[in-house]
Each structure stands twice: as structure tokens, then as C-alpha cells.
Amino acid sequence: MNAESIRKLFEQVRKGKLSPDEAVERLRHLPFEDLGFAKVDHHRALRAGMPEVVFGEGKSPAQMAQIFSRLAKHGGNILATRASEKQFAAVRRKLPKAEYRAPARAIVLQCDKKRYGKGTIAVISAGTSDIPAAEEAVITAEIMGNDVEHLYDVGVAGIHRLLANRGTLARARVVIVCAGMEGALPSVVGGLVGVPVIAVPTSVGYGAAFKGLAALLGMMNSCASNVSVVNIDNGFGAGYVAALINRL
Amino acid sequence: MNAESIRKLFEQVRKGKLSPDEAVERLRHLPFEDLGFAKVDHHRALRAGMPEVVFGEGKSPAQMAQIFSRLAKHGGNILATRASEKQFAAVRRKLPKAEYRAPARAIVLQCDKKRYGKGTIAVISAGTSDIPAAEEAVITAEIMGNDVEHLYDVGVAGIHRLLANRGTLARARVVIVCAGMEGALPSVVGGLVGVPVIAVPTSVGYGAAFKGLAALLGMMNSCASNVSVVNIDNGFGAGYVAALINRL
Amino acid sequence: MNAESIRKLFEQVRKGKLSPDEAVERLRHLPFEDLGFAKVDHHRALRAGMPEVVFGEGKSPAQMAQIFSRLAKHGGNILATRASEKQFAAVRRKLPKAEYRAPARAIVLQCDKKRYGKGTIAVISAGTSDIPAAEEAVITAEIMGNDVEHLYDVGVAGIHRLLANRGTLARARVVIVCAGMEGALPSVVGGLVGVPVIAVPTSVGYGAAFKGLAALLGMMNSCASNVSVVNIDNGFGAGYVAALINRL
Amino acid sequence: MNAESIRKLFEQVRKGKLSPDEAVERLRHLPFEDLGFAKVDHHRALRAGMPEVVFGEGKSPAQMAQIFSRLAKHGGNILATRASEKQFAAVRRKLPKAEYRAPARAIVLQCDKKRYGKGTIAVISAGTSDIPAAEEAVITAEIMGNDVEHLYDVGVAGIHRLLANRGTLARARVVIVCAGMEGALPSVVGGLVGVPVIAVPTSVGYGAAFKGLAALLGMMNSCASNVSVVNIDNGFGAGYVAALINRL
Amino acid sequence: MNAESIRKLFEQVRKGKLSPDEAVERLRHLPFEDLGFAKVDHHRALRAGMPEVVFGEGKSPAQMAQIFSRLAKHGGNILATRASEKQFAAVRRKLPKAEYRAPARAIVLQCDKKRYGKGTIAVISAGTSDIPAAEEAVITAEIMGNDVEHLYDVGVAGIHRLLANRGTLARARVVIVCAGMEGALPSVVGGLVGVPVIAVPTSVGYGAAFKGLAALLGMMNSCASNVSVVNIDNGFGAGYVAALINRL
């Protein structure tokens, strides 16, 4: 489609209506997107199943509903993170198939239910307060077509609970670990598995936790070599990266 | 092997030399490792080709040579990061096949040259000063059995150089991006590809770069969803994670 | 006018009513402003069209209305930033010609509509959440007599949208770039244009964005040489500086 | 030149050797730069007189000399910042016309001596220790074809020295202010002039100066609306931005 | 109990129903906790009297009541910190013996009233605003079976009040010191006693207190060698550690 204007240019040259030099000059003034290089997305297959994503915070219920309506026309999956129940109520009036995942504070509209992931993604949380971030990772990975297993409240001060559930770790192709406070869990998990670990520092804690900074710094300095880190409370990012890995 | 002592216990029970209760008691006092749960490394296949890694900083040449000698007996690949030429000289006297990769400041002894990675890993650097971190990522990925393509000095203030080399990005299954100063490159690269991007903030810059803090914070806040981050100047970690992903 | 008291002094000396020594002594005790050195504003022409500016935060509607009434007597343009609709309602009751620019949260009273700027100022925002800061820059530049073009939601993770609108960049004599999160956009824009770029870090983002600190640090370390930075969310400052530049 | 390959494509279409569809396909695979959109530098005139810039720190004298030799072939001006006398010695052996500006720690090779700036740039420093940053700004502005006046050691604790030299301020089209410690000078200067002020925080000071952080924060919060800020000790950036403004 | 499944395994081997090899294999797949190594709590005696602890913040009254009900079945003491009166009201409806300690913002249900501590724990606060943290330490130590003496509002700017009450210090086997603002009190107390001092920085103060950071840093740098530190406002942690020490 956007190649159309270029094709027309060549047509005109072929028909002798434009000289090559005139064509070069016109080409130079075409809108960039028409050139088809807007996105280096050669891996087009990979893009199938990618959700449209909306950051809910600060949007009115009406705005949210309007965005969902517009995106829904493309037919793909839609995910709104940090979304409130009020926003959901507005969305549902327009799109009755939309669902609200309370623990993740997410609104989802899942049309494409194909499995794109090749294996299982494990999502681990250190404490119960880290569950919102973990659930955001879970729903993100799921809407991108992945099987997800979770393991919650397995913090490092009770390491046996983690070890007792090593089966879940053993099955995973990618592991997401959400932890606040000292953020130590990704290092321990990283030492137990041989697959990539994506660490999500959470803002859980008080005082010297400094709203997730302590956990973030801890994770950046993980002594386990297979750990990489996303932003504080960014369960969505972790789920997204894990989903990309699990498609490979 | 380490299950042997447990098997003996069962033998003794079978032979009636120990009652079940006595056996339970003895089991309780066996060294932990003998129980075989030391490592949840079910994915044993994945561990093949994993290098032994030595952090060079602060070690004397003699210590480095001694560590290499000991590790070399296991027959696997060995990688020393942040290693000096002096350390290398000492290693080479004991292990003539060891090599020094000056730009990466790495000593390598590569016995296992098998390809473990399924595709190509791209390593991108924003500036020429970021090359040491980038090269550390390259050598790490290579010694773990991967094909690596690199693309250096393609910072965001000259975005056309990056776009002009989009072929390298298009071929990669995983992309590593090293950048100091404002650390903006991973976001741009993340927007161009549909595969996981591992960002390495570097300590390149001065003043408000605060030795990599500015780049680290920038990368943590990337507006591209496929970016995760490792420690400042941690090219090794990025190469390691990329290699794990490329095996999947 | 304020030179009057000095002239009188000289008159008295001329008339012999004061000796030169007495005059020197009196001069020493004149109020400073009477000496006419209060402001080094030789570039008097430049000051034409400068708006009176009010920082709205923390002021009651009544206070705001009172300030507007008083300033309106001078006849120049008035701009209140960070102003609420309630403040506007109070102002409008006294000054019916005042307008409220909701996206910029600004109240304006524009009497002088002369064009002082010589060319176009481009205002770019990375995301939709950066629009309030961007709009504050727009209204500031406009009330100071400039033509402004804006380009919103062209963040670095979708670099093609920026490139597709390079016409706007090409036309600008000065460019303002507003971005939160990693604050990478000014570097990219700076690399695309040959004119001054004024970067506005915004408090958009969460977690390690630290309310604009990440963006601020990123922009301070821009690898593009034509970038200078103003305070977090300070769209007004950016618009003001751009307007001064555009008059030159 | 880089349009040549495109012109050839049109030629082939014109000659009937390629159908328009085939041409579109081939176009898609041409290197990006060939499309001529590498740089949005429509303002080509502005680029005349732009120096090539080299960051000296960390480069060996040999590397520096080699870079200068290579760049000198383009015939433009060359500026190396943070350069040592040893680096200069190596450069001069290859390029006898190169000069060393000791206070600015800069090597310059100025071939194009045309005046590009329309007026005067004033460079102010608060203390004598801020002079290196100030001189870096001076030499940058000069090599870009500007008349520069400087005013050193006019810190805010002796405000009269500044006021006594208001002539320099009055003449300037742009003002650069370098200050360490509390970084207060740009606010004072900003209040005295009606033109853009570019503030350079310097790492001068000790203790709670935190290597320029105190000055940087102070300048970001300037109560003068005409101040924008560059990185700590970034005299080059300030000179560059000022030169761009002075061309307008 | 959890050794039961293992004992059964041995039984089956003894009875010849399983070969030793089969038993080893089965053992490998038993849940980890069944192996009895979940907790290295050889010091079982020490665990007697340990309370169940609930962090109240962010829990609804209903959730809190439900947690208390469940924990109460174990028969031990229960402590909820950072609990509100509303949460308490809900708990009391289910467990009439529960009490609310307003100054500590704690709900307690104390079934086991045995003295486990060997001596007295002293709890000191610098100001009246530090009392909530201090009281949290008091109630924690008390519910763990300790005699506690407190001494409030004895800040360093009135050192005589502290010295006048040195009897309390003299009697203590462990001392807890809670202080905000400059956090100087633990150093003074540490110099006066020969027993361990546990310092609790509090978020009391304003401005450069940075919500307890100033106090925390001060305490980390205490010139008294017998001081160790817990998190900001973590009276619970201090009481817990003190109770463990007082049992020795």
C-alpha cells in the first residue's frame, strides 16, 4: 500500500512521463513512511500475536474506553496495565468481551488465543506484596500466547519453600522473579537454573527500600550471571521480554 | 556417585542391619550435597559449553595462572574478564594455547569450539569508548558457542548510521546494546527489532554521567518494551544472558 | 524619570547651591534605582513583547485574579503557568478576554499579538504524557510572538514517526524536545538538525524514572552537541529561551 | 552521488529492463544512506564552518595524531578538547599549523577563518578555577567563527565586579556562564541581560559540591527564565550551542 | 511427621517391596520439605515463644481478621505491626482476647506468657516523635517473653536527661535506641554501656532528614563499636534481634 506511491513513480518513468532525474527528485520528497522502511521488522512472523498495550495510569475511564474501541478494530489482543475497575467498567460497556484481572490491575481483550511460546515461563514472587507486579508479568506473557506457571511467596528468608518447588523452575524456559525489599531472590533463582532470569524490582518495603531502589541496585549487582533487570514494578516489561525469548 | 551413600543406607536397611528409624536418623545427618539436590540443573544439556569464568581485577599474574591451570584440567572453556596483559603473560607460560583479546581485556582458553547458539547475536555500541564493554560481550558469547556480529559507533545522534546497518539487526536473534552517557541507544534499537535487547550501561562520559548512573537509569526507563538491563560495564553478563537465550 | 533626582543634583551644583563635594556625598545616598543601573537592559528592543509571568501553583483563585488585574494595567501580555480552571474562572470574572489553555494548564491574556520571532519554533514530545510540558512551551513561545509547530508522540522507540515528520524539524530555527522516562529523544533530534535544541525532561515515568531525574541526567549527557537543558517539567523555561533565540 | 544507485534503478525501468514492481522490490534492499535521508540537514548553509571535534581523554598521542591527519584531509576546522600537551606534540609533527590552547586544554587546526556569527558571544566565569571550562567554550565558539569577549573571576560574592563590566554583557547576543560551587552566577547574569544564557556547571569546589552536582542542580533551578544548562565542565557544548544561536 | 514418608520408603525397602536403587530414585522426587532440611533449626529450643508476625500496612480489616483466625489455631503468640484500629476492630470480633497497643500501632494476641529473656532490654527514644518505633520494639520484645524498660525523650541535645537515668542503661543486657533527625543518640548510648546496642533510625524530621536517611547514615557511621543498625522505623526488627540476644 505505502509502496504504491513509489510504484506509481516507476510507472511514470516507464511510460516516459518522468525522466529518471525528475523521479529521483520526487522520491526525495515523498513522506518517509511511504518508503516502507519505517520499521526494520523483517522478523514479521515474530510480530504476530503482539498485543496493543495501554498504560492506564492517569487516563479517564472515557479515554480508556475510547482507546480500546479504536484498537479493537485491528483485531489483535489488547492489554491495559495499571488500570482501575472504573476504567474497566467503561471499557466493558463498549467491549463486553473485555476482562479485568484484578491482581494484575489489567484489562485484557484477547481475540488471538494461539500459543506462540514454545515452553513454559515461570513467574516467581518473593512476598505476597510483590504479587501485583508478578501478575502483571503473568497476564502479559499469557496474552502474548505463553503457558505460565507461578510460584508466589518464596522469599530468600525461607529458601526451603523455593527449593521445595524446584519442579516449576526446572520446567521453565525463562524465569521472571519479582522481589522488593533487598531484591535477593533473582540471585538465588539464577543460581538454581540454567536459563535466562528476568528480575523485576518492586516498590515493596519501607524506609531504606526507597521505593524499589534498594531492590533495583541489588538486582543490577546480582552475582548470578544469567540475570537481567527491568524497571521497578515493571511486570509488563518482564512478561514482554520473557514472551519474546520463549518464541525463539 | 553422590547418591552412593544413600544407596548404601537402603542396602543396610534391606539387609536388616539398620531399622527404618535408624536410617531416617542417619539420613538426616548426611552432607547435603550427597542428596543430589545441590543444583536444580535438570536442563543438563544446556550446561554443556558453559565456560568457567574468572574476574581478573585484583588478582596477581601468579594467582591468575594458577587458577587457569586448575580450571584447565576440567577440559572446558575458560574466560577471564578484566584481565591485564601481565596476567595473560603468566597464564600463557602455563597454557600456551591461551589467547588475549586486548579490546575486551579478556584471556580465553577455548577447547570446546562447538556452536551452541542457534542464530546470530548482534552487539551494538554507541561510541568507540563503549567498545571494551561490547567486546567483552562478544568474547563471552563466542566462547559460549555463538556467532556474533557487531556494529560499533552507531550512537543516537547519528541515527542514520544505525539505520544504514539495519541488516545486522534484522539477522539477530538477540541484540546487545552498549552505551554510556545518556544511554539512549537501547530504546532506539528496541524500537527497530522484535527480539530481546540486552542493554549494557557503560561508565563512558563525564560530569553528570556519574560513572554510568545516567545511562543505567535511562535504560531502566526505556520506552521500548523489549529491553532488559545488566550492570554498568557488565559486557560479560550481557553476553552470557544472550548466549543462554540463543540456545533456546 | 529615575534620572530626575540626579539631574536635580546637577542643577543645584550648576546654580551654586551645592558644592561638588556636597553633591558627591548626596549622590552616595540616593536610592540605587535612581541611578538607572537597575537593569542592564540596553537591548531594550528585545524586551518588547516580554510577557508578565505568574507561577500558579499554591495561589488561591482570588490571589490569581488580583495579580492579573494589577498586571493587566501595564498593557502587556500575561501568562500564568500551572494554573487551574478555578483560578481561571476567577480571572475571567475580572478580565473577560483572558483564555484558558487546558492542555498547558495556562491562563493567558494576550494584548500584544505582534510577531517578534523571525522563524518557526518546533516543539516535540516523546509521548502523550509529555504533552502538558510541551503545551506549556508552545503557549509561552506563542505569547512571546512566535510561530510554533508541534509534533507529539514521536518517541525514540518508534523512530520512524519522527523521521516521517522531518519537515517540521527542517523548518525550525529552534527546537524544543520534551521527554520523560529515559529522555533520549533530544539526542536523536539533536543529531537530525543543525539548530539549537532545548531539552525539557519531564516527570513522566515510574520507578527508576525518579520523577524526571533519569530523563534530566540523560539529557545532560546528550551525545548531541547542540542540546542544552532546562528544569524538569519546565516547558515555560524552554519556550522562553526558544523565543529569545528566535528573536535574534 | 548516493542518489546514483537510485537513478540507475529508474534508468533500468525506463529502458524496460525492470518492471516497476521489481524496482520497488530492489529499492527496498538498497543501503539506507543511498536514499539520501541520512541527515535532515536541509539547513545546509548552517553546517558550513562546523568543526570536526575529537574528545581527547583516553587517546594516545599516536591515536590523536592519526585522527587529526585523517580529518585534516576534509579541509575543515578541527578541535580536540581535553587534550594534553603530549597529544599536541604528536599532532604538530604531522600538522605544523596545529596550535595548543593551554588554558582550554585544546588542540586546534583552523583552516576556515570566516566569521559565521553575527554578533558577540560573552563568556563569563565565576572564579579562576572555572577558567578551563570557560576557555573551552571560548575556543569552541572562536573556531566556529565567532567573536568572543570574556569576563573572568566575577563571582556572585563580589557582585560589583560583574556590574562594573556590564558593558560586555550589554554587547553580547548570547552569554555563557561557567561556575562551580553553588553555581549561582547564571541566575544573576540571567537577570541582567535579555538574551539567552547558557550555564556550564563546573566541578570546582569540594565537599558538598559533589564534583559539580551542587552547581548543576542550582543552575537547573535558576530563577532566571533565560537560562539553559549543559553538562558539568562541558565548555565545548556551551560554546557549540552559543555558536549555533549566534548564526541565527 | 514429615519424616514419615521417608520412613515408609525404608519400610518398603526392608520388606523387599522396593530395591535400594528404586528407593533412591523415589527419594529424589519427594517434596523437599519432607526431607526435614527445610530449616536448619537445630536450636529448636530457641524457637519456642517466637511469635507469628503480620505486616499490617495495606491489608483490609477483613484480611487481617482472617489471617489472625488462621494463625490463632497454631496456639502461639501473634503480632501485627503497622496495624490500624479498624483492623483491630475486625480482629477482636473473631478473637476477643486480642489487644491493641495504640502507641505501637500493634495488634497482639498473647497466649504464651513465659519469660524467655534472661535479663532486661532497654528501649530508648530520642524524642517523643520516635515513640511509635520505640513502642513497636517494646511490644515485639515483650511478646517474645522479655522484660523491657523504656526511657523516652532523652535526645542528645539534653544529654543530662540520659545521664540522669543511667540506671536503666546499667540494668540492660541489650539496648535499643530509636532516633530520627541526626540519629546521634546510639553513639552516645553506645559509649555509655558495654552491651550490644541496636539502633533504629526513624523517619522523624523534615528537610534534609530525607525521611530517615540522615539518621540511618549517621548510625551506620557510629563511632561506638557496639552499635548495629536496622531499617528506618523498623522497631519490630530491633525488638526481634534484641529478644534473640536476650535469650542467649
Add this chain to the structure above:
Amino acid sequence: MNAESIRKLFEQVRKGKLSPDEAVERLRHLPFEDLGFAKVDHHRALRAGMPEVVFGEGKSPAQMAQIFSRLAKHGGNILATRASEKQFAAVRRKLPKAEYRAPARAIVLQCDKKRYGKGTIAVISAGTSDIPAAEEAVITAEIMGNDVEHLYDVGVAGIHRLLANRGTLARARVVIVCAGMEGALPSVVGGLVGVPVIAVPTSVGYGAAFKGLAALLGMMNSCASNVSVVNIDNGFGAGYVAALINRL
């Protein structure tokens, strides 16, 4: 009075009821305060006129009224800072002579109206938003018996307003300067006067002002040698120190 118990001891020794050794032993067990060393307040004269001070934040109106009632019995002046109108209403019901100083958010009960200060204290504020801190300094100095002159809204970006009022500066024995944002004013004032300057950073500003941190750091690094600094928004502390100086 508190020496009474000691005198009794000597009496008993004199009467032979106690041996010297017994007396030494008893002395050792007397409460510390009885020894009369509680306060090294030799400068007793200086203490006359010292107010009782209450920090209002976080206290209920009832608590505030109760504290005032109790303190009022001592007959001295009472000052409550950070006090609300509601707190004042409660105080006034008990103490009709109490007054509320709205701009300073202070409740005062001034019984002793003697002048203790020898000269004038000048209180300067950079902007109108800094007035609450400045007024807190004013009322503190006044209640401690000082003549205070103030000069508001004389920030460094309009240095002429400050210079035009140099008379106030010239008359002062001590100067207090309150400024937020870049906190530059104390340096300028410090350079203009030869007396001690007490700087009060305020939390005025946004973004990189970081709630007064920028101003605090600026003031700590003042290039004027006669500046010392108190906590952010601590007008009370500045007034207190100034009053102590003005008594000397």
C-alpha cells in the same frame, strides 16, 4: 535546690552520721541531675528570654492547647512553629493572649517583651514563596527580644531590588537569607555585608529542586565566607541562631 541532697550528705558527714567512705558511696548513687551538672549553662544571663518551643506538626489541637497551658505556668515566652489555625483556636480558648501569625504558621504567647538583642536582624527572602520560612525566622527572633527588618522578594535574577535596599543590609548585625530553587541569594548577600549570614534553604521549587536539596547544596558551597546554613525550611533555627548572635 537540686544541690540540697548533696548538702544533706555533707551535713551527715559533718555530724558524724556517715563516714566519708559511706558518703562517697552514696554520692555515687544520687540521681545525676542532683549534682547540678545537668546543664553547662554558666551563661545564665543569656538564657533569660529564651522561649519554650513546640513543633506543631502532627499534634492535635487538644494536645497543643494542653502543652501551652503547662508551659504558660513557667511565665516565659512560648512559640509553636508549623502550627495550624485549628491548633491556635484550641490554644486561645485556654490562653486568650495567645496570637496566631498566619504567614509564619506560628502561635505565640509573649509575656516577656524585653529587648535582648543589641542591634537589628535583617531577614531576606528570595521569592514570595519563601516568605513562610522567612516569617518563621522573624517571629522567632522577635519573641527572643530582637528588632527585625525584613526584605522580601529580592531574588538574584533581579539583583537591583536587593541593591536598592542595601540600607537594610547595612543596618543589620546579623542577616538571615531564605531562598529555594538555586539558593543563590546568600552568596550575593554574603558578598555585600561584613556580618554573619545565616542561610535557610527552602523547599520552594519543583523538579530538580528536589524539595530544597538543590538550595541546600548551593548554600553549603557558598563562595561567600560568612555564610553558614540550617536545615531546609528551618526558619526557626535561623532566627534562633541569629538571636543568640545578636545578644553577644
Add this chain to the structure above:
Amino acid sequence: MNAESIRKLFEQVRKGKLSPDEAVERLRHLPFEDLGFAKVDHHRALRAGMPEVVFGEGKSPAQMAQIFSRLAKHGGNILATRASEKQFAAVRRKLPKAEYRAPARAIVLQCDKKRYGKGTIAVISAGTSDIPAAEEAVITAEIMGNDVEHLYDVGVAGIHRLLANRGTLARARVVIVCAGMEGALPSVVGGLVGVPVIAVPTSVGYGAAFKGLAALLGMMNSCASNVSVVNIDNGFGAGYVAALINRL
């Protein structure tokens, strides 16, 4: 001895040479220390075996030798931390019995070899680079009369090594844990034992480790309730506190 002057006072009163009032007056002027309240060290028994401690950094070998000579006259144990071999050489010339503990960088002179500790202190280190801090803790605890067991290189990424050595943990009355980088080990150890854990953050690591800050913050936020923290690299403080606890 220091009570002597007081006893004399009583003698003089008894003999009628001083009236009680005169005696009170004189008492008031006696040096404070003579009153015997210098130290609230009622727990005198606890002080036996306390070493004299010297901080070695920044002292010349001659100064160090002189300090040792002087302290040695008191007959107690002496410990110099952060001491160099050069300092030791100088000390040994004066005190041949002094020893140098290279891994701890400590000089010790141990005269009193009595056991004061009641049980064993365990010292754990996460990595080999944490050993200097750990060894400082070991030597401090030893010189204060304790049995110490250590367990090195048992970081959280290889949790099995720690679990395999749980015997050492099980035996300890107090545990010291030294860790740099993410500082996660104290939480894991804290969860495994029921005794006090003293955490020592170390400056081991690079980049976002920020010289121990990441580890310190992690440890302050430990999810294990039995953890308290000392300063970065402060092995001495940890050993000292542990020794005090072990005496109880």
C-alpha cells in the same frame, strides 16, 4: 582513685575544715571524671578482655609503633585494623610478640588469651573478595576471646554450598555475614538460623554496586527479622558486636 578527691572533701567536712555549703560549692568545681561517672560501666566484668583498638589507615609506621608501645603498657590486648605490613614492621621492632594477620590487614598483640565467649561465632563470606572484611571480623572476635568458625565463598548464586555446610551455622550462637554486590546472603542465612545475624556490606563489586551502597541498602531491607547491619567493610564492628553478644 578518682574518688579520692571527693573523699578528701568529705574528710574536710568531717574535720570541720569546710562547711557543707563550701563543700557543695567545691564539689561543683571538681573535674567531672573525678566524680566517677565517666563511664556507666557497671557491667565491669564485661569489660575484661576488651582490646584497645587502633584504626591504621593514614598513620605512619612510626606513629603506629608509638601507639602500640604506649598501649602495651596497660597489659591488655591490642588490635590495629586496616594496618599495612610496613606499619607492622615498625611495631614488631618495639614489640616482638606482635603478629600480622595479612588477610585481615590487622596487627595484633594478644596478652590475655582467656575465653570470654560462651559459644561459637560463625563468620560467613559470600565471595573470596569479601574475605578481608570477614577476616577482620574473625580476628576481632578472636582477640576478644571467642571461638570462631568461618565459611567462605558461599554466595547465594550457589546456595547449595551454604546448605551443605549448615553444620557450622547450626553450631553458632551468633553469625556474621559479609557480602558485597547485591548483599543478599544475610537474608538467606537469617532464614536458616534462629540466632542474631550481623551483616557486613562490603565494597566488593563494580558499577551499580556504588562501593557497597547496594549491599548496604539490601541488608537494611532484609526480609529476615534477625539481621542487623554495620558499616560498609566494617568487619571490626561486626566482630565486636558478635563478641559482646557471645559473652551474654
Add this chain to the structure above:
Amino acid sequence: MNAESIRKLFEQVRKGKLSPDEAVERLRHLPFEDLGFAKVDHHRALRAGMPEVVFGEGKSPAQMAQIFSRLAKHGGNILATRASEKQFAAVRRKLPKAEYRAPARAIVLQCDKKRYGKGTIAVISAGTSDIPAAEEAVITAEIMGNDVEHLYDVGVAGIHRLLANRGTLARARVVIVCAGMEGALPSVVGGLVGVPVIAVPTSVGYGAAFKGLAALLGMMNSCASNVSVVNIDNGFGAGYVAALINRL
């Protein structure tokens, strides 16, 4: 002298050579300093005895000697802080009466030995490592004509040493307190005296001392109302402020 040019102006007006209007115009163009308003130093008496001050760091011995020579011509006292013995050697060759105060790292040339201070200034240091900052304060106060008493190594962990020397505190009109690490001493001293206390945080300490930041924050938050603070290690500033106070 600088009034001369103005007097001439009046002369010319008196003689009719200039009209009043011409004179006003000329006045406007006179150098600012000629107007005699350069300095608001009405308190001229106070300025007597003010030393010329040189910051030594970064200056070559030759530069230092040259500066001293030049300043010596004015006849006042000269103080160089942060000066090395090498700098002193160069100064002494030119000015044999110059002296070096090693503990303060200061070069002094004291011509005016008059007493300007009315009472005694006390300088207190917490530890021996704080002595350089303390000595800098001492020499600054002395060269400005003050009697100084010092009291070193009286840190808060041994509060009795401070109390035992309360005589020194009692005698002082102003107190300077230098402390690193937790910076607690000013609060304790502030509570003991009724005069102004100037606190100097020092960079003494390690780890979480963060080069004086911990001490600085502690002192800013002092619970004693009579404390104000200068920059880290700024003994000079403290001595200067104290000297100004002591003149009042």
C-alpha cells in the same frame, strides 16, 4: 579616589562646561566601581583585620609565592588554606616572615596582631582525624584576631571527656565543632551551651560516611537549635564566621 571622576563631573557642571543633562548622560557611562557602591561595607570598622585568603589546592609553588608577594603589599594578614610544604618553601623565599601551620595545612603571614574578637572561640573536634579541619578553623580565627581554645578527641562515644572539659565550653562566646562519621558532636555540644555553635562536617570515616555526606546530613538535622553548618572540611569558613560573631 574612585569618587574623583564623579567630583570632576560636578566641577564641570559648576563651571558651566557641562549641562546637567550632559552630566547625567556621562554619569551613566562611568565604570560602576567609580560610583563607590561596589561594596555595601558601611560597617567599615568590621573589615579591619580581615585577612586576604588564598585557596592553595591546585596552585603551583611559584603561583602561590607570586600571589603572596602581591597581597603582602597591601600590608594586611594573609592566609593560604590547603597549602603544601612545597608551596610554603616557595613563599618563604620571598617572605621570610611567613609561617607554616602543618596540622592546618596553612601558610600565614600575620602583620596585624591586634585582638578584634571580644571573647574566646572554642574549637572542638570529635576525633584525632578531624584535627586538620579544626586547626584550619583555629588558625583562621587567630589570624582574624581572636583568642582560641581547643578541645580535641572528645567524640560522643566518650561523652565524659567532653563533660570533663566543660570549662572550655563555658568560657566560649562561639563554639566550632568539627566531626566526621555520624557528625553527632554538634548536637551534644549545642545542648550544653547557650551560644552559637558552628558545625563543620569532615570527610573522616569510610563506607557509608560517603566522604562527609553522613556527617553533613546529621548536622543539618541537629536537634539543638543553636547549630548552623558549613561545608564539609570547611574549617576556614567556620573560623571566619566565628570571628565575625566574636567581633559583635
